[in-house]
Amino acid sequence: MSADKSLGTFAEFFAGIGLVRLALEQCGWVAAFANDIDAKKAEIYRHNWPDDQHLLLGDIHQIDVESLPSVELATGSFPCNDLSIAGKWDGLDGQESSAFWGLVSILDRLDERRPPLVLLENVVGFLQRNGGRDLETALLALNELDYSVDVMLIDAVRFTPQSRPRLFVVASQGQRLDRRTTSCESDVRPKKLAQFIHLNDHLRWDVRELPALPRSALRVADIVEDLPDDDPQWWNRERAEYFMGQLSPRHAEQAASMIAGPQVSYATAFRRVRQGRSMAELRVDGIAGCLRTPRGGSGRQILFAAGLGDYRVRLLTARECARLQGVSDDYVIDVPTNQALFGFGDAVCVPVIQWIATNYLGPLLQERGVAALTGAAGG
Template sequence: MIRFIDLFAGTGGIRLGFEQALNELGIKSKCILSAEIDKEACKTYEANFGENAYCDITQLSEVEDFDVLLAGFPCQAFSSAGKRLGFEDTRGTLFFDVARLIKSKQPSLCILENVRGLVGHNRGRTFETIKNVLSDLGYKFEYRLLNSSNYGLAQNRVRIYIVAVKDFSPILTLANDVGAVDSHAFKNNLMNGNLFHEHQSVLVKDILENNPNAKYDCSEEFTKKLTKVLEGDLNKLHGIRLIDSRGGNSIHSWDLGLRGECSVHEIEFMDLLIANRRKKIFGTHQDGKALSKKQIETFYPYDDIDSIISSLLQKRYIKEANGLYNLVAGNMSFEVFKFLDPDSISITLTASDSNRLGVYHNGRVRRLTPRECARLQGFPDSYVLHPKDTCAYKQFGNAVSVPVIKALVKDVMIHNPNLFK
């Protein structure tokens, strides 16, 4: 019997993958502690595991002995500059509490998950501290950057997974693989036969519900505007991003007339401004430099620039400061900010944006449902969702991809047979 604890448990993605792996290997397990501070996530956790996980890890002291520590811990900078970058440097962060429990109970195995940026976070000091802490506590470890799309999920999600073992270096056969850079590259690789993984590629179309509730449909007005811009062919929505700060495969607020209908010249002005404001001759500001009328005249070819600028200022598509003009950018004005391509994979789910991912499917322009988001993370359809959609979207944006944990744990257990002896 392997006894484990589930820290920063969220809705139990790590636990679910861990238990699935052990079940397939015929190994019994028991969760002796679940810890999560988000009360809404705790409701979902309890609905699925029968346990109230509410627990403030910073106040946790008395814990039974356990064999495995699971933690999808938050990424926080360590503030002590110029020190040894060890255990004491983690004080004031949540990783300190993870380390404190490892130090106290000395489990045989620790599996930690975090965002891929952990490696470079705080100029590399955060990861260096974590490595030194684990080493000081007597652990050897390996880490992998893995993309969920390589493990039977229709989502481009790269995360770091750390496997720490007491006293000896763990053997992992899973290779680092961050996958395709985006959904377009994934689709090209798929079409050209360049994907070589033991898991069959799952696409967005494979996780879609056939007839979800009408409440997930986009508004009639928004759909009409999209239909007009795409000249009646809504299949062109596949892979489209709705954003004002970039060009490419995008639809903009001025194309849709969200702040007021735009003339042909106004749309061309905006398209030219977005295409030219990043050019080095105008400066190197990452988000695009505000330009003067004289600078805009170098690429806007018509003689109606004064009336165009005046009209766009009035509609608030552009703003002016000290004689310089720039976009009033942002994507919060769109009901959907990205339409997924059914024949590719999803962009990474996030807690803030999962509710505004869209799809054109079965003749409907709609948002992804919470169940579809759950499927993108590898949660089974038997998994009970939070009754409030807003909570469910947030929870699956924060979740850990279940099949990745399952594959990682099986790899650890199979290739490290002496782990619990």
Template sequence: MRNSVFTFIDLFAGIGGIRLGFEKAGCQCVWTNEINQYATETYKVNFGDRDFVLNDIKKVDIVEIPVFDILCGGFPCQPFSIAGVSKKNSLNMPHGFEDETQGTLFYEIIRILREKRPAAFFLENVKNLKRHDNGRTFAIIKGALEDIGYSFYYKVINAKLVVPQNRERIFMIGFKDKTIDFCFPEIPTINPKIKDILDKDVHEKYTLTDHLWNYLQKYAEKHRLAGNGFGFGLVDVNKYSRTLSARYYKDGSEILIPQKGKNPRRLTPRECARLQGFPDSFKIPVSDTQAYKQFGNSVVVPIVEILAKSLVRTLNDKPRRRVSYSTERQMSMSFT
């Protein structure tokens, strides 16, 4: 079936950055899960609360999740314990990849994929996931997905091509139909500048106090003399910034905007949203502290959109049988 609307579920949804990207690719979200109440507040204000589940994903019963085509999730990377295969062999215990992911939030992805068997998955994580524990964690993730019958493609992408931020993330895509050959698309080189996302009028509360600015300068000088690279990041507004982190609310020192005749300032929450590629129509109902955490933890929406469109094109190239979400709901209702 070609050019149809693909449905997806949004796991570890945060404030909906992945959802925005997939909706821009023409997909329909049919179920969402998030555990943080503040992120949920932002998500619901922007997307509504239909089919939203505020709960620990480990407590979700699979039957609660409707039929869908694509599983999406920026899952937290908890430590993976790797038990010795030889020891498990001697005890006649299972030692497959799936067994080694139990106890982690990633296992919930495996659980849902195994039971629901969607056509594809889309996962996002920090770049260092590939190197964690000398590559063993990434090998377990790849192996667990392949072990339940999915292909596995990945690529590290730097978002600075489309937003003015040096932000490298790893994206993982896979298909139930292993005959599908997927190639990550080229990311257009836009190379925007920090000045493109700045507000013209900014409240004085975002300007650093003399005390904080003096502290940051002394801290940076201390590490410079020690030969370290630690310290504040005063941005050249004609270039891109460092990576926005969830810790930005603490002092904003990793991305500071210079100001004529006064101390530098932090980004505003709206500027952080733009730095992540969120449209200005995206509502920010929470405090500055929560907003900084939420945008620092989010994805770069335009990157997700580009990858989602490529994933959709790939699925549309393969004829398939599917039960639509609306049909599945009608079938469920008819038996109640």
């Protein structure tokens, strides 16, 4: 889409492999700048936008704000390692998640060129960490930059067959009264998040009513690649039997039921340590677990295919992980599998961002434009 027909321009911080960009461009936004510190993720990004000059590889703390373009939207999926339950739990002052303050510093130094809209994404642990005080601190920092704030919790499972709840913050500039509904509990603001909003009435809120989220009918079977039986990615019998031996009695019973089924069905599994023993935990509801980065070897998700009296086991492929993130098959994955999995494990779910862009960011930007025109006419 050409710039003259676009909704607006955006700067993508913590760009990773570019899935925020992929989502926003499909909704009519135009990328003007991108930044990430990870060279391996940047390699994947550049494979998909080979002629693009917007991506700056480097530390967010060292970006020269004078060189940044003026944009309508800044996005930031800052590192979650210190905020996730599976991570270090060090909070916003942790070594990696403290990169959030690099973005705040950029917004501060942009001053009058500050983008009117900001979209942040992180794990649900952002709400839970330190009794909610980390999230409160982050929102207060945005308030101090003249942004009103809103928060949402959206699970990718409403769009793809992946359980991936994530917290989203929308910050908007402008002369606006503190706006909250009497009870803001809704589809995108479950009870715990609504309570957080209610308890933090000192913050400057702009909580907006939004439509109900869709309910996806997609299941793991819909994203599985059709690999031939002799593909080396399928585990040999010895390795597959070892996996079966790692199942608890309950999960072994579920696996046996699938094997006896009249057709091939699919389940996913992760390995976890339970009481000092490595166990494989099966998920049979047609939904994959949350994609992770393959740190330590246990982060890779396992596919269990069973039926007609037999079973096969392998790891999810990079393309299957891409599909779980709502990425179409024309997205280029021309890197080693583990490199791709680090990228997708840290990325956003594309249709979630598209839903936010369509139902929130676009209307909000249009509202701002109408308000500006009205103000100019009145002046």
